[in-house]
Amino acid sequence: MKLDVIKLDGGVAGEVDLSDDIYGLEPRADILHRVVRWQRNKAQAGTHKVKTRSETSYSTKKIYRQKGTGGARHGDRNAPIFRKGGVYKGPTPRSHAHDLPKKVRALGLKHALSSKAATGNLIVLESASLAEAKTKLLALQIKELGWKRVLIIDGAEIDENFALAAANIEGLDLLPSIGANVMDILKRDTLVITRAGVEALEARLK
Template identity: 75%
Template structure:
């Protein structure tokens, strides 16, 4: 698969041959779904917590005598049956993460890249190098390209001026190659990868 390479100003800067094993697969929704679920479950805070019978603050004194009241037998006011009593088997802090094989995660990344390429939402950029870290100037440039919701992937490191300028632009995410992931790729409308990013991705997923 061959794609044109452009500069930030929109001028052509040659072309690049993309690896079919990374960008030429037929995207499978089931694979993408499993990897996204794994990512989101891993990111879930899991801080939900309820007070059980032993956690609520009440006296442990028997609330009324055992016999002769005509009512049901009760002891502690902390019982879940009472208002403000403890919660029975309520949620407790835990990790929601589950295992997913490393090879399957890599396969999901290949399918995400292929999905963007097939949809025509993949752009190859010559370089992210900027002379100055000017947010307004970069926002104008991205607007001229029509990139409103975009993920930009650079090589091993991201150009410092570009990262600084893009940091406060809504809808723009910037990642080094090692941070490339299925969820972020699918979340944005356009995927922009530099030539250095392509080489690094091929090395990572070979």
């Protein structure tokens, strides 16, 4: 698969040959769903917590005698049946993460990249670098290119000036190639990969 390589000013800077094994697959929703679910569950904090009857702050004295009242037998007011008592089998801190084979994760990333290529929302950029960190200048270039909700994937390292300029632009996100992931790719309308990013992703996924 061949794509034109553009510059930030909109000019063409040649062509790049993209691997069909990474960018030319038929996107599978089931694979993408599995990887996104794995990502979201891994990111979930799992800090939810309720108090059990041994943790609620109340007297442990037996509330009334065992027999002779005509009512049910009770110990203290911490029982789940009472207001302000403990919660029975409530949530406790835990990890929501689950395992997903590395091959499935890699396949998910390939399918995410292929889905952007199939819909024409994949753009290859010559380089994401600026001579000086000017947000106004970068924002103008992004506007002229027509990018609104865009993710830019660079090589192993991100240009510091570009990162500083992009930090305050709404709808623009920047990741190094090692941070490329399925959920961030699918969330954005447009995916932009630099030449260095293309090489790094191909090395990562082959």
